[in-house]
Amino acid sequence: MFEMFPKFFTNQFPLVTYINGLIEDSIINVVKTGPVPQHIALVMDGNRRYAKVNGIQLRSGHDAGADALVDVLGCCYRVGVKAVTIYAFSIENFNRSQAEINTLLELLKQKLLYLSDTSHYAERYNVRINIVGNKDMIPDEFRSDLDKVEELTRYHTKRTLNVCFPFTSRDDITSSIANVANRVLSKELAVADINLQQVSNSVIDRTSPPLDILIRTSGHTRLSDFLTWQLSQNPTSTVVFTNTLWPNFKFWQMMWILLTWSYYQAINAGEICIMTTND
Amino acid sequence: MPIEQDYSKTENGTQPVESDNQDSNKTPTLPSFTANKSSQTVNTLWRTLITPNSPNVTPNSSYYELISFYVYHGLLVLLYFNIFIFGLITFSINRTKLWFFELAYNPSKSPSVISADISKLNKIPKRISVILNLKPEETENGGISGLISDSSEVCAWVVASGIKYLSIYEYGGELKNNIPELRRSVYKKLAVYYGTDNVPTFSIKVPHANAIYYGASDQDIDQQRYKNTSYKPILQIVLLSNVDGRATIVDLTKVMADLTTTNEISPKDITVKFIDDELKQLVGEEPDLLILFQPYLNLQSYPPWHIRLCEIYWEPDNDAVTYPVYLRALQKFSTCKVNVGK
Numbered sequence: 001m002f003e004m005f006p007k008f009f010t011n012q013f014p015l016v017t018y019i020n021g022l023i024e025d026s027i028i029n030v031v032k033t034g035p036v037p038q039h040i041a042l043v044m045d046g047n048r049r050y051a052k053v054n055g056i057q058l059r060s061g062h063d064a065g066a067d068a069l070v071d072v073l074g075c076c077y078r079v080g081v082k083a084v085t086i087y088a089f090s091i092e093n094f095n096r097s098q099a100e101i102n103t104l105l106e107l108l109k110q111k112l113l114y115l116s117d118t119s120h121y122a123e124r125y126n127v128r129i130n131i132v133g134n135k136d137m138i139p140d141e142f143r144s145d146l147d148k149v150e151e152l153t154r155y156h157t158k159r160t161l162n163v164c165f166p167f168t169s170r171d172d173i174t175s176s177i178a179n180v181a182n183r184v185l186s187k188e189l190a191v192a193d194i195n196l197q198q199v200s201n202s203v204i205d206r207t208s209p210p211l212d213i214l215i216r217t218s219g220h221t222r223l224s225d226f227l228t229w230q231l232s233q234n235p236t237s238t239v240v241f242t243n244t245l246w247p248n249f250k251f252w253q254m255m256w257i258l259l260t261w262s263y264y265q266a267i268n269a270g271e272i273c274i275m276t277t278n279d
Numbered sequence: 280m281p282i283e284q285d286y287s288k289t290e291n292g293t294q295p296v297e298s299d300n301q302d303s304n305k306t307p308t309l310p311s312f313t314a315n316k317s318s319q320t321v322n323t324l325w326r327t328l329i330t331p332n333s334p335n336v337t338p339n340s341s342y343y344e345l346i347s348f349y350v351y352h353g354l355l356v357l358l359y360f361n362i363f364i365f366g367l368i369t370f371s372i373n374r375t376k377l378w379f380f381e382l383a384y385n386p387s388k389s390p391s392v393i394s395a396d397i398s399k400l401n402k403i404p405k406r407i408s409v410i411l412n413l414k415p416e417e418t419e420n421g422g423i424s425g426l427i428s429d430s431s432e433v434c435a436w437v438v439a440s441g442i443k444y445l446s447i448y449e450y451g452g453e454l455k456n457n458i459p460e461l462r463r464s465v466y467k468k469l470a471v472y473y474g475t476d477n478v479p480t481f482s483i484k485v486p487h488a489n490a491i492y493y494g495a496s497d498q499d500i501d502q503q504r505y506k507n508t509s510y511k512p513i514l515q516i517v518l519l520s521n522v523d524g525r526a527t528i529v530d531l532t533k534v535m536a537d538l539t540t541t542n543e544i545s546p547k548d549i550t551v552k553f554i555d556d557e558l559k560q561l562v563g564e565e566p567d568l569l570i571l572f573q574p575y576l577n578l579q580s581y582p583p584w585h586i587r588l589c590e591i592y593w594e595p596d597n598d599a600v601t602y603p604v605y606l607r608a609l610q611k612f613s614t615c616k617v618n619v620g621k
Contacts, residue, residue, distance in 0.1 A: 026351075029347075029351045030351045030352075030354045030355045030358065031355065032351070033348060033351045033352040033355050034327075034352070034355050034359075168587075169583065169587070170551050170554070170555070170584065170587060171551055173528065173554070173583065173584065174549060174550065174551045174554050176532075177528070177531070177532045177535055177549055177554065178546045178547075178549040180532050180535075180536055181532070181535050181536045181539045181546040181549060182539075182546045184536040184539060184540060185536075185539050185540065185546060189536075191533055191536050191537050191540065194529065194532055194533050194536060195529065196525060196526075196529050198532075199525075199528065199529050199532050200525075220615075221590060221591045221592065221611075221615075222588055222589060222590050222591055223586055223587070223591070224587075224588065225587045225588065228583035228584070228586050228587065229525070229583045231578055231581075231583065231586075232524050232525055232578065232580040232581060232582070232583040233525070233580075235450070235521075235577075235579050235580040236577065237577065237578075238575065238576060238577055239576045239577070239578065239591070240576070241576070241591075259358060259362065260362060262355075263359050263362045263363070264575075266323070266324070266327045266359060267320055267323050267324070
């Protein structure tokens with residue numbers, strides 16, 4: 001149902017752009033006054049299919065996906081979301097062809113450097129960028145740049161962007177367990193003191209509030225090893241599977257998800273309120 | 280140094296946050312899965328308009344801030360009403376669809392109908408998992424008896440589809456407290472489907488208690504057959520709940536830490552494969568397909584290790600455990616392709 005909106009509104013005619021901006025701003029102001037999710041996770045699926053459908057090169061498909069991400073991030077942060085976690089690269093993605101891996105990594109590096117650049121996003125929205133995942137697997141030529149991204153944004157405290165690269169939840173859980181075992185071995189922690197807090201101490205858990213919504217685009221209905229631990233942390237967190245391909249997932253699609261989430265929160269909160277007054 | 284907010288130590292936000300799992304007195308509230316009455320929803324929306332619960336309004340807010348807040352908030356509630364009406368329309372469409380499916384696909388308590396439906400599919404899952412909800416006592420098919428009858432119904436469908444492994448997840452673990460009733464009920468249901476002289480054998484496993492039960496009761500004549508260790512029942516049922524998720528992983532961490540202090544393993548030996556093998560023992564295998572019989576897509580703290588690649592299926596606006604939902608889940612599964620990163 002939203003397919004008609006972007007085509008009309010992304011017209012480059014200045015007046016249309018201006019009006020579009022005004023409408024977006026007011027919608028954001030409206031949504032802000034209700035319940036807002038604190039932490040959103042995104043699985044950005046469908047760049048390759050988008051390239052295929054539109055008859056463009058694979059690289060342009062990934063490019064379009066990166067643009068969509070910038071759009072959606074802006075929308076989330078403006079509404080008041082504290083943390084966004086994105087599935088940039090899975091450990092399993094190393095199974096792809098070397099050429100595609102290189103394209104993906106190069107693109108990721110460029111976009112992160114763009115976002116962390118002082119004049120752009122990170123500064124404007126006060127976003128701290130964390131690279132989360134098994135860093136040993138990152139090829140050496142990218143590591144210094146990614147460290148730079150983290151270093152540049154580490155003083156930003158208001159919002160967080162967790163870039164999962166290269167990440168799988170099972171790997172994350174395993175490294176948390178190994179980490180606790182190491183601490184026990186170095187006498188830093190006693191076995192009797194191990195509890196849920198000690199185990200859920202990965203970077204995402206430490207820097208971000210509990211997960212509220214996990215969105216996966218392009219119609220696949222599985223989690224593919226992404227944030228399963230964080231999903232089980234909050235029994236009320238919602239999963240949203242949409243059929244839109246990621247490059248087509250823009251402001252209006254995101255707003256619709258935020259609005260419906262906020263609607264159900266408002267209704268459930270009302271229910272709890274009624275129940276407590278009856279007591 | 281940057282000031283880092285440590286979310287792992289604070290219970291942040293309005294969401295009910297799961298605290299330590301060992302503290303069993305505190306169970307976080309799940310969203311209620313029974314449909315609200317429309318009048319209730321309208322009433323709640325009206326309340327939201329007049330008493331907004333927002334950090335943006337404080338006693339120190341200026342008049343300008345207050346006025347702009349209420350204007351925008353009014354617009355938000357107006358949007359909520361639109362979503363409510365939109366929801367009513369989609370609800371009736373979805374319910375009509377489900378009602379139609381229920382007429383079209385009726386298993387008529389006969390395994391041959393089910394296996395005829397299943398034989399049309401290209402592939403079926405090896406292991407299947409369902410999330411069932413304990414509904415309030417006063418609703419239709421509610422309470423513990425409703426939950427047990429739903430579970431045994433699912434067991435019968437699974438046997439008829441030729442699947443050998445079924446795990447049933449119920450958040451609070453009520454099924455585990457009612458094992459004798461569940462065993463009898465599953466037996467009865469299978470007898471209805473297959474006839475009393477040909478009831479398929481089954482076992483019910485409770486991984487958390489490390490217990491396994493065979494057949495309808497321990498005095499059963501079939502028990503002789505189960506004593507043979509090489510005998511495998513036709514259906515293996517595994518009961519899971521909230522404690523099999525994160526709490527089990529925390530317990531496993533304790534064991535691992537203990538083993539490292541006695542030098543039996545080194546932290547380097549803790550690999551994904553190793554943990555996977557351990558959790559297969561402690562909780563069970565990962566299912567290929569997870570079916571939710573609830574209107575929202577919410578995983579209710581399902582064991583995190585066990586939802587890696589499994590296909591998730593749910594039907595919007597459905598709150599009943601019915602055969603068409605089960606069949607459609609299998610149909611969807613038969614068309615899915617798992618890439619694993621590629």
